[in-house]
Amino acid sequence: MEARPRAKGGFSYRYHPVGGKPIPLGSDKAEALRKALDLDSENPDSGTVNGLWRLYQQTGNWKLDLSQGSRDDYMQSSKPLLEVFGLMGPAAIKPQHIARYLRVKRASAPVRANREFALLSNLMNLAAERGELEANPCKQVRRNKERPRKNAPEPKVLSKFLEWAWAQSGQSPTLAGMAEFASIAGNRGIEFRELTWPQVGEDVIRIMRSKQREKEVVEQVAMDGLLVDLMHRLRARAKDSRSGYVFPTSQGNAYTAQNFKLAFNRLKTAARKAGAMGNDLNFTFHDLRSYYVTQYKEKFGALPELHADPGTTARIYDSSKTVNRKTLCIPNLGFFIPKYRK
Numbered sequence: 001m002e003a004r005p006r007a008k009g010g011f012s013y014r015y016h017p018v019g020g021k022p023i024p025l026g027s028d029k030a031e032a033l034r035k036a037l038d039l040d041s042e043n044p045d046s047g048t049v050n051g052l053w054r055l056y057q058q059t060g061n062w063k064l065d066l067s068q069g070s071r072d073d074y075m076q077s078s079k080p081l082l083e084v085f086g087l088m089g090p091a092a093i094k095p096q097h098i099a100r101y102l103r104v105k106r107a108s109a110p111v112r113a114n115r116e117f118a119l120l121s122n123l124m125n126l127a128a129e130r131g132e133l134e135a136n137p138c139k140q141v142r143r144n145k146e147r148p149r150k151n152a153p154e155p156k157v158l159s160k161f162l163e164w165a166w167a168q169s170g171q172s173p174t175l176a177g178m179a180e181f182a183s184i185a186g187n188r189g190i191e192f193r194e195l196t197w198p199q200v201g202e203d204v205i206r207i208m209r210s211k212q213r214e215k216e217v218v219e220q221v222a223m224d225g226l227l228v229d230l231m232h233r234l235r236a237r238a239k240d241s242r243s244g245y246v247f248p249t250s251q252g253n254a255y256t257a258q259n260f261k262l263a264f265n266r267l268k269t270a271a272r273k274a275g276a277m278g279n280d281l282n283f284t285f286h287d288l289r290s291y292y293v294t295q296y297k298e299k300f301g302a303l304p305e306l307h308a309d310p311g312t313t314a315r316i317y318d319s320s321k322t323v324n325r326k327t328l329c330i331p332n333l334g335f336f337i338p339k340y341r342k
Contacts, residue, residue: 001036015039019053047132049093050086052123053078054116059126067210069190074256077116080106085120095140102144110144117143152290153283158183164276165267171250175267177234178260179248179288184226186292186304187219189285194254195246197238200231201216217258261285 003011006027013025013032020107023039025032045051056062062071084101085093098120106113121138128136153161158179165176181192190210199206204220205227221227235241238248245254264285271277289306296304 001032003029045086047089048087049090049120049123050082052090052126052190053082054085056123056126061122067190069210069257073115074119077112077119081116081120089132090124091133093124093137094138098141099159100139113147114143114146117141120204151283151287152294153287155291155295157277158291159289161271161277164271164274168270171263172247172267172270173237174234175260175264177230179264179285180230181227181247181289182215182285182288183295184200184230185221186289186296186306187221189260190257193247193257193260196243197235197241197246198243200246205231 002014002016002022004014006012010027012027013029013036014022015036016022019230019242025035063254066074080180084105085097098117099315102113102117106116106217117138121136124136124138125131127133139342162176165172165179178189179194181187182189185205187207188210190226191207195205195207201223205223207219207221209219211216223231231246234246236253238244238246238253239252244252247258249254249255268277293304
Protein backbone atom coordinates (compact mmCIF):
# COMPACT_ATOMS: atom_id res chain seq x y z
CA MET A 1 0.00 0.00 0.00
CA GLU A 2 1.28 3.44 -0.93
CA ALA A 3 0.57 6.73 0.89
CA ARG A 4 0.58 9.76 -1.43
CA PRO A 5 0.69 13.32 -0.01
CA ARG A 6 -2.22 15.52 -1.08
CA ALA A 7 -1.81 19.15 -2.11
CA LYS A 8 -4.33 20.29 0.54
CA GLY A 9 -2.82 18.14 3.27
CA GLY A 10 -3.28 14.56 4.37
CA PHE A 11 -2.73 11.48 2.24
CA SER A 12 -4.47 9.38 -0.34
CA TYR A 13 -3.81 5.65 -0.41
CA ARG A 14 -3.62 3.06 -3.13
CA TYR A 15 -2.86 -0.65 -3.40
CA HIS A 16 -0.23 -2.05 -5.81
CA PRO A 17 -1.09 -5.59 -6.97
CA VAL A 18 1.75 -7.59 -8.49
CA GLY A 19 1.73 -7.06 -12.25
CA GLY A 20 -1.39 -4.87 -12.14
CA LYS A 21 -2.38 -1.20 -12.03
CA PRO A 22 -2.68 0.65 -8.66
CA ILE A 23 -6.11 0.49 -7.00
CA PRO A 24 -7.34 3.66 -5.17
CA LEU A 25 -8.20 3.11 -1.49
CA GLY A 26 -9.40 6.60 -0.48
CA SER A 27 -7.99 9.03 2.07
CA ASP A 28 -9.04 7.34 5.34
CA LYS A 29 -6.04 5.38 6.57
CA ALA A 30 -7.93 2.83 8.68
CA GLU A 31 -10.39 2.11 5.88
CA ALA A 32 -7.52 1.92 3.35
CA LEU A 33 -5.73 -0.65 5.51
CA ARG A 34 -8.86 -2.79 5.72
CA LYS A 35 -9.31 -2.63 1.95
CA ALA A 36 -5.63 -3.48 1.38
CA LEU A 37 -5.87 -6.53 3.65
CA ASP A 38 -9.00 -7.67 1.83
CA LEU A 39 -7.31 -7.27 -1.52
CA ASP A 40 -4.19 -9.10 -0.29
CA SER A 41 -6.28 -12.04 0.89
CA GLU A 42 -7.80 -12.27 -2.58
CA ASN A 43 -4.35 -12.93 -4.10
CA PRO A 44 -4.47 -16.44 -5.57
CA ASP A 45 -1.06 -17.38 -4.10
CA SER A 46 -1.84 -16.10 -0.61
CA GLY A 47 -0.98 -18.68 2.05
CA THR A 48 1.31 -20.71 -0.21
CA VAL A 49 5.05 -20.93 -0.78
CA ASN A 50 4.46 -19.05 -4.04
CA GLY A 51 3.04 -16.21 -1.96
CA LEU A 52 5.99 -16.34 0.43
CA TRP A 53 8.38 -16.05 -2.53
CA ARG A 54 6.50 -12.98 -3.75
CA LEU A 55 6.58 -11.41 -0.28
CA TYR A 56 10.23 -12.31 0.30
CA GLN A 57 11.24 -10.24 -2.73
CA GLN A 58 9.69 -7.21 -1.04
CA THR A 59 11.63 -7.59 2.23
CA GLY A 60 14.69 -5.65 3.34
CA ASN A 61 16.68 -8.89 3.40
CA TRP A 62 16.14 -9.26 -0.37
CA LYS A 63 16.59 -5.60 -1.30
CA LEU A 64 19.39 -4.57 1.07
CA ASP A 65 21.25 -7.62 2.39
CA LEU A 66 21.62 -9.76 -0.74
CA SER A 67 24.01 -8.94 -3.55
CA GLN A 68 22.76 -8.91 -7.12
CA GLY A 69 24.58 -12.19 -7.68
CA SER A 70 22.73 -13.80 -4.76
CA ARG A 71 19.40 -12.48 -6.01
CA ASP A 72 20.09 -13.89 -9.47
CA ASP A 73 21.03 -17.23 -7.93
CA TYR A 74 17.80 -17.31 -5.89
CA MET A 75 15.76 -16.47 -8.98
CA GLN A 76 17.33 -19.49 -10.68
CA SER A 77 16.74 -21.66 -7.60
CA SER A 78 13.09 -20.65 -7.33
CA LYS A 79 12.03 -22.38 -10.56
CA PRO A 80 12.58 -26.06 -9.61
CA LEU A 81 11.76 -25.36 -5.97
CA LEU A 82 8.34 -23.82 -6.67
CA GLU A 83 7.46 -26.60 -9.10
CA VAL A 84 7.41 -28.91 -6.08
CA PHE A 85 6.47 -26.71 -3.10
CA GLY A 86 4.88 -23.64 -4.73
CA LEU A 87 1.22 -24.53 -4.15
CA MET A 88 1.76 -25.98 -0.68
CA GLY A 89 1.06 -24.08 2.52
CA PRO A 90 4.20 -23.65 4.67
CA ALA A 91 2.64 -25.56 7.58
CA ALA A 92 2.13 -28.58 5.33
CA ILE A 93 5.86 -28.89 4.55
CA LYS A 94 7.55 -31.42 6.82
CA PRO A 95 11.24 -32.33 7.20
CA GLN A 96 10.69 -35.60 5.33
CA HIS A 97 9.36 -33.69 2.32
CA ILE A 98 12.45 -31.50 2.25
CA ALA A 99 14.81 -34.46 2.70
CA ARG A 100 13.13 -36.29 -0.17
CA TYR A 101 13.52 -33.21 -2.35
CA LEU A 102 17.25 -33.05 -1.60
CA ARG A 103 18.08 -36.75 -1.82
CA VAL A 104 15.59 -38.05 -4.44
CA LYS A 105 13.97 -35.32 -6.50
CA ARG A 106 17.24 -33.42 -7.01
CA ALA A 107 19.65 -36.34 -6.67
CA SER A 108 21.21 -35.53 -10.04
CA ALA A 109 22.15 -32.00 -8.91
CA PRO A 110 23.03 -32.20 -5.20
CA VAL A 111 25.00 -28.94 -5.06
CA ARG A 112 22.31 -27.00 -6.92
CA ALA A 113 19.74 -28.57 -4.57
CA ASN A 114 21.58 -27.05 -1.60
CA ARG A 115 21.13 -23.58 -3.10
CA GLU A 116 17.42 -24.26 -3.52
CA PHE A 117 17.30 -25.55 0.05
CA ALA A 118 18.81 -22.25 1.25
CA LEU A 119 16.06 -20.30 -0.49
CA LEU A 120 13.37 -22.55 0.98
CA SER A 121 14.85 -22.05 4.45
CA ASN A 122 14.61 -18.26 4.03
CA LEU A 123 10.98 -18.58 2.94
CA MET A 124 10.19 -20.79 5.93
CA ASN A 125 11.81 -18.23 8.25
CA LEU A 126 9.55 -15.58 6.76
CA ALA A 127 6.51 -17.82 7.29
CA ALA A 128 7.52 -18.31 10.94
CA GLU A 129 7.85 -14.55 11.41
CA ARG A 130 4.36 -14.12 9.95
CA GLY A 131 2.93 -16.72 12.34
CA GLU A 132 2.12 -19.20 9.57
CA LEU A 133 4.09 -22.04 11.23
CA GLU A 134 5.75 -22.73 14.56
CA ALA A 135 9.30 -23.47 13.44
CA ASN A 136 11.40 -23.73 10.30
CA PRO A 137 11.35 -27.41 9.18
CA CYS A 138 14.56 -26.91 7.19
CA LYS A 139 16.52 -26.74 10.45
CA GLN A 140 15.84 -30.44 10.96
CA VAL A 141 17.31 -31.47 7.61
CA ARG A 142 20.98 -31.85 6.68
CA ARG A 143 22.18 -30.39 3.41
CA ASN A 144 23.81 -32.58 0.81
CA LYS A 145 27.54 -32.99 1.29
CA GLU A 146 29.64 -30.86 -1.01
CA ARG A 147 33.22 -31.48 -2.01
CA PRO A 148 35.24 -28.55 -3.34
CA ARG A 149 36.27 -29.11 -6.96
CA LYS A 150 39.96 -28.25 -6.51
CA ASN A 151 40.31 -28.79 -10.22
CA ALA A 152 42.95 -26.22 -11.09
CA PRO A 153 44.14 -26.56 -14.70
CA GLU A 154 47.76 -27.42 -15.33
CA PRO A 155 49.94 -24.40 -16.28
CA LYS A 156 50.71 -25.82 -19.74
CA VAL A 157 47.01 -26.40 -20.44
CA LEU A 158 46.03 -22.91 -19.33
CA SER A 159 48.87 -21.32 -21.28
CA LYS A 160 47.86 -23.13 -24.47
CA PHE A 161 44.21 -22.15 -24.03
CA LEU A 162 45.03 -18.48 -23.43
CA GLU A 163 47.42 -18.32 -26.36
CA TRP A 164 44.74 -19.74 -28.65
CA ALA A 165 41.97 -17.44 -27.28
CA TRP A 166 44.07 -14.28 -27.66
CA ALA A 167 44.63 -15.13 -31.33
CA GLN A 168 40.90 -15.35 -32.09
CA SER A 169 38.64 -12.54 -33.30
CA GLY A 170 35.64 -10.79 -31.77
CA GLN A 171 35.28 -10.94 -27.99
CA SER A 172 37.62 -13.90 -27.54
CA PRO A 173 40.66 -11.76 -26.55
CA THR A 174 38.57 -9.92 -23.93
CA LEU A 175 37.37 -13.22 -22.46
CA ALA A 176 40.95 -14.50 -22.56
CA GLY A 177 42.03 -11.36 -20.69
CA MET A 178 39.42 -12.04 -17.99
CA ALA A 179 40.65 -15.61 -17.62
CA GLU A 180 44.26 -14.44 -17.47
CA PHE A 181 43.38 -11.81 -14.85
CA ALA A 182 41.63 -14.40 -12.68
CA SER A 183 44.59 -16.76 -12.92
CA ILE A 184 47.25 -14.19 -11.95
CA ALA A 185 45.25 -11.99 -9.54
CA GLY A 186 42.92 -14.59 -8.00
CA ASN A 187 39.78 -12.45 -7.99
CA ARG A 188 36.25 -13.74 -8.52
CA GLY A 189 34.61 -12.77 -11.78
CA ILE A 190 31.96 -10.76 -9.95
CA GLU A 191 34.73 -8.58 -8.49
CA PHE A 192 36.25 -7.46 -11.80
CA ARG A 193 33.56 -7.80 -14.48
CA GLU A 194 32.77 -4.11 -13.90
CA LEU A 195 36.40 -3.03 -13.41
CA THR A 196 37.03 0.41 -14.95
CA TRP A 197 40.29 2.02 -16.04
CA PRO A 198 40.24 4.66 -13.26
CA GLN A 199 40.66 1.74 -10.81
CA VAL A 200 43.89 0.70 -12.56
CA GLY A 201 46.77 2.68 -11.05
CA GLU A 202 50.46 2.60 -11.76
CA ASP A 203 51.21 0.53 -8.67
CA VAL A 204 47.96 -1.26 -7.76
CA ILE A 205 44.50 -2.15 -9.02
CA ARG A 206 41.79 -1.43 -6.45
CA ILE A 207 38.95 -3.94 -6.34
CA MET A 208 36.10 -4.32 -3.85
CA ARG A 209 36.08 -7.84 -2.40
CA SER A 210 32.74 -9.61 -2.68
CA LYS A 211 31.01 -11.79 -0.07
CA GLN A 212 32.02 -9.53 2.83
CA ARG A 213 29.09 -9.36 5.22
CA GLU A 214 30.62 -7.62 8.23
CA LYS A 215 32.66 -4.91 6.52
CA GLU A 216 33.75 -3.69 3.11
CA VAL A 217 37.24 -4.80 2.07
CA VAL A 218 39.20 -3.16 -0.72
CA GLU A 219 41.84 -5.37 -2.31
CA GLN A 220 44.92 -3.64 -3.70
CA VAL A 221 46.34 -5.98 -6.32
CA ALA A 222 49.99 -5.20 -7.00
CA MET A 223 50.85 -4.25 -10.58
CA ASP A 224 53.81 -6.57 -11.17
CA GLY A 225 55.26 -7.95 -14.41
CA LEU A 226 52.49 -10.30 -15.59
CA LEU A 227 49.67 -7.97 -14.63
CA VAL A 228 51.38 -4.93 -16.16
CA ASP A 229 51.78 -6.81 -19.44
CA LEU A 230 48.12 -7.88 -19.39
CA MET A 231 46.90 -4.32 -18.73
CA HIS A 232 49.04 -3.01 -21.63
CA ARG A 233 47.46 -5.52 -24.00
CA LEU A 234 43.93 -4.74 -22.79
CA ARG A 235 44.48 -0.98 -22.93
CA ALA A 236 45.66 -1.30 -26.52
CA ARG A 237 42.32 -2.92 -27.39
CA ALA A 238 40.15 -0.53 -25.35
CA LYS A 239 37.76 1.86 -27.06
CA ASP A 240 37.76 4.05 -23.94
CA SER A 241 40.96 3.56 -21.96
CA ARG A 242 40.32 6.55 -19.68
CA SER A 243 36.96 5.85 -18.04
CA GLY A 244 35.57 2.77 -19.80
CA TYR A 245 35.40 -0.84 -18.67
CA VAL A 246 38.58 -2.89 -18.71
CA PHE A 247 36.67 -5.98 -19.91
CA PRO A 248 33.83 -4.55 -22.04
CA THR A 249 31.29 -6.33 -24.20
CA SER A 250 31.18 -5.55 -27.90
CA GLN A 251 28.76 -2.71 -27.04
CA GLY A 252 31.15 -1.25 -24.47
CA ASN A 253 29.14 -2.35 -21.43
CA ALA A 254 30.13 -4.56 -18.52
CA TYR A 255 29.35 -8.26 -18.77
CA THR A 256 26.43 -9.54 -16.70
CA ALA A 257 26.97 -12.81 -14.83
CA GLN A 258 24.73 -14.76 -17.20
CA ASN A 259 26.14 -13.26 -20.41
CA PHE A 260 29.71 -13.87 -19.30
CA LYS A 261 28.97 -17.47 -18.33
CA LEU A 262 27.44 -18.17 -21.74
CA ALA A 263 30.26 -16.41 -23.61
CA PHE A 264 33.04 -18.19 -21.70
CA ASN A 265 31.40 -21.59 -22.16
CA ARG A 266 31.14 -20.95 -25.90
CA LEU A 267 34.83 -20.03 -25.95
CA LYS A 268 35.76 -23.27 -24.18
CA THR A 269 33.64 -25.30 -26.60
CA ALA A 270 35.43 -23.70 -29.54
CA ALA A 271 38.80 -24.32 -27.87
CA ARG A 272 38.02 -28.01 -27.41
CA LYS A 273 37.09 -28.37 -31.06
CA ALA A 274 40.34 -26.64 -32.03
CA GLY A 275 42.35 -28.88 -29.71
CA ALA A 276 43.47 -25.93 -27.61
CA MET A 277 42.64 -27.46 -24.22
CA GLY A 278 44.61 -30.67 -24.40
CA ASN A 279 43.27 -33.40 -22.14
CA ASP A 280 41.74 -30.99 -19.64
CA LEU A 281 38.14 -30.58 -20.78
CA ASN A 282 36.52 -29.79 -17.44
CA PHE A 283 38.03 -26.66 -15.86
CA THR A 284 35.60 -23.85 -15.16
CA PHE A 285 36.27 -20.14 -14.85
CA HIS A 286 36.05 -20.45 -11.07
CA ASP A 287 38.79 -23.11 -11.20
CA LEU A 288 41.17 -20.33 -12.22
CA ARG A 289 40.93 -19.04 -8.66
CA SER A 290 42.13 -22.44 -7.49
CA TYR A 291 44.94 -22.21 -10.05
CA TYR A 292 46.01 -18.85 -8.56
CA VAL A 293 46.01 -20.20 -4.98
CA THR A 294 47.99 -23.30 -5.92
CA GLN A 295 50.61 -21.40 -7.93
CA TYR A 296 50.88 -18.68 -5.27
CA LYS A 297 51.55 -21.28 -2.56
CA GLU A 298 54.15 -23.02 -4.70
CA LYS A 299 55.97 -19.74 -5.36
CA PHE A 300 55.73 -18.03 -1.97
CA GLY A 301 55.29 -20.98 0.40
CA ALA A 302 52.06 -19.62 1.91
CA LEU A 303 48.43 -19.16 0.94
CA PRO A 304 47.22 -15.77 -0.34
CA GLU A 305 44.77 -13.74 1.74
CA LEU A 306 41.45 -14.37 0.00
CA HIS A 307 39.16 -14.92 2.98
CA ALA A 308 38.88 -13.73 6.56
CA ASP A 309 39.46 -17.37 7.56
CA PRO A 310 42.61 -18.82 5.89
CA GLY A 311 41.13 -22.28 6.43
CA THR A 312 38.47 -21.49 3.84
CA THR A 313 41.12 -20.76 1.23
CA ALA A 314 42.96 -23.99 2.05
CA ARG A 315 39.82 -26.14 2.08
CA ILE A 316 38.23 -24.84 -1.11
CA TYR A 317 41.01 -23.66 -3.42
CA ASP A 318 44.36 -25.26 -2.56
CA SER A 319 44.97 -27.94 -5.22
CA SER A 320 48.60 -28.61 -4.27
CA LYS A 321 49.63 -32.22 -4.83
CA THR A 322 53.09 -31.85 -3.32
CA VAL A 323 53.96 -30.43 0.09
CA ASN A 324 57.43 -28.95 0.63
CA ARG A 325 58.83 -28.95 4.17
CA LYS A 326 62.18 -27.94 5.60
CA THR A 327 64.09 -29.76 8.29
CA LEU A 328 65.07 -28.08 11.55
CA CYS A 329 68.36 -26.26 11.43
CA ILE A 330 68.81 -25.16 15.03
CA PRO A 331 72.29 -25.47 16.62
CA ASN A 332 72.94 -26.83 20.13
CA LEU A 333 69.69 -28.75 20.49
CA GLY A 334 71.42 -31.12 22.85
CA PHE A 335 71.11 -34.15 20.61
CA PHE A 336 73.91 -36.68 20.59
CA ILE A 337 75.28 -36.68 17.04
CA PRO A 338 77.90 -39.40 16.50
CA LYS A 339 80.90 -38.49 14.41
CA TYR A 340 81.23 -40.03 11.02
CA ARG A 341 83.92 -42.70 10.89
CA LYS A 342 85.59 -43.97 7.77
